[in-house]
Amino acid sequence: MTGTPHVVSDVMTRTVLALHHGAAFKEIVTALQQWQVSAAPVVDDDGRVVGVVSEADLLRKEEACDGAPVRYGDSLPDSRSTKAASVTVEELMTVPAVTVHPEATLPEAARSMARHGVKRLPVVDANGLLKGVVSRSDLLKVFLREDEDIAEEIRHTIVPHLFADSAGPIRVAVDGGVVTLTGRVTDTTLIPVAVGWVRSVDGVIAVDCALTGPRHRPDLDPDLPGDERVSPA
Structure with missing residues (x-):
């Protein structure tokens, strides 16, 4: 299915x-x-x-x-x-x-x-x-759905929709219906949305989310214009 x-x-x-x-x-x-x-x-x-x-x-x-x-x-x-x-x-x-x-x-x-x-x-x-x-x-x-079937749906339906411009590859692993999400995303406000969406996928028992925001690079000269950064919430 x-x-x-x-x-x-x-x-x-x-x-x-x-x-x-x-x-x-x-x-x-x-x-x-x-x-x-x-x-x-x-x-x-x-x-x-x-x-x-x-x-x-x-x-x-x-x-x-x-x-x-x-x-x-x-x-x-x-x-x-x-x-x-x-x-x-x-x-x-x-x-x-x-x-x-x-x-x-x-x-x-x-x-x-x-x-x-x-x-x-x-x-x-x-x-x-x-x-x-x-x-x-x-x-x-x-809940008898194959793990790889669940993973493929998440990879092809959810990940591209929410994280098309992610800071790195988003990895999806499923073991016994438990989904693990890892990787760095540009917009951390989308992480709760992703977790809720993944939980709604048929066959998913639980979600272990290890998604994080982009790596923070310290601003060595904050007085220079055009180099403003916002830390993820």
């Missing part, structure tokens, strides 16, 4: 389990076990995502059937008791489904997962049609 930033369509799983909104309880359990997933999107007759059903949704029915005695007046909370009595995916599923678009960036997908407390997101197009699923493990794929 090359280019920055990568988007959901670069890493998502395209062949996925999708449950029809009329699927029965046992069909759901069987499908989840066969596909070895803990949740699946639910689609309508046109293939649009209308919800998500998970093992947690199914276990609520098991909780109501565990054989434990129930005292008079005891009951499950309304939302849980409703799902416990449900027999179809349309009644069990969680709505609305939390989805993501194929062109969303990986950080956007990660933030959505964290915000909603889910491990995977159905990927839908502008019409709500299911295109795939992106999971936490999919988002981690970028």
